[in-house]
Amino acid sequence: MLRGNFHTHTIFCDGRNTAQEMAERAVEIGFTHLGFSGHMDSEIRMELKEYNKEISRLQKTFRGRLDILRGAELDVLFQPRDEEEAGLLEQMEYLIGSVHYVQGADGNFFAVDDTAERLTEGCREHFGGDYYRLARAYYDLEAQVCDRLHCTFIGHFDLITRFNDDLHYLDESDPRYYGPALEAMEYLISKDIPFEINCGAYNRGRKAELYPNRFLLKNLQEFGGELLINSDAHQKELLDGGFDHAVRTAIDCGFTHTNFLEHGPDGKIVFRQVPLDGELFS
Template identity: 35%
Template structure:
């Protein structure tokens, strides 16, 4: 099955309309498409849905489902930020839970993924150059997803490494860093969450490989975790960006299947078909 469940449109920070994305999915041979606009997380995330745009978003996706449902399965989802609203509404078919903001020592909340400059400044100024303190703050937030029963998918597991291409911030294989990430992974696996292999940073030129990094992906596999493949699409041309790379990464890590959303809920789909 060709499916993407992490898709942003013009109702949040995506570039395209629901209609444009649906037509692109049809052109690219998708079996199903899930929309996942950023749920209400004001004032930290000005691009996230407010009440008016949330209502319009739901209407637009459901209207597209009514018009295109005989050609493409369309799912209504939401990307829930840990700092924002909890989306347990049965109107949503699934929930992606993500950490975009972390608390810094002075009590403020700051974004980990706005720009390389702001991320470096936060590490140097707020965490006194201690990358592990920065990573600890991030993974402590990520663990909270384990206690969100509405959350189906963990969004971009190691988003804090978005700007770490060429290990510009910190070595990926530092044992102390890996311990922090793996501790969070253990809790999320125990809560039966699905981890996405997310190619979003690849399409925007920040990373040459998907989230999560290969060592963490292998750890998920060896500890019985489940995965799905998403593009975190913000522009329709990237709807299936890096899917072949993601599938090959999953196979290399030892996975035989990925989870896909169906009328029966999330079910496994073979990587080898």
């Protein structure tokens, strides 16, 4: 199996377990790498001082057994509340760039992944119920994550499809949907930023597919994009949830390796290629 995860939530945001419980579980299941990535967005924000202190403590406690990385999952619309918070964010070792909210013309925003009701209501109010216009607005924001956030990799690229299995509001094979998605993808690849395969919704049984869907993943591979495979775990039992499925899917889509983040010899975070082959299933 893959022995690392770089998209991990704890009770510092909306996760169920403490950071220590997550790290202990990681060691238990044979992980060598664990990246914490608490939410910083318009509705959930961590107390960064406490978070940084605790993750630094765990880095020391687990040194030699588990390479722990201190990161955050930033939403593209996130604004630090003051200079102190902005400064603490700069101390993060890596950042995930995600889009969870879309803004209407009046500047108000709504979550695309919270509840189906919020999504439906937001789309009706701000986009006249036209989900293809909403998808265009979503991918316009997605294209900006790298420039706005200077992030390390892209989180759940097509989160806009969060409720699509149930509600069928977008035909994902319609060019009106995938056109803007591919434009955003090409632009982000031109910035040399990797994409994650995110197993979050798949793990919680809320979606049959991973993010990004297979069609987008194939395109990512053809465009020469790079991958990380992450569980988006909100509880320790799901730390490696969906990894086998994600690895098989990545191989099916033509990928021959994924990437880990780790501390390089000078302490800075570097990418390491991890081959995708049979060994991962042992």
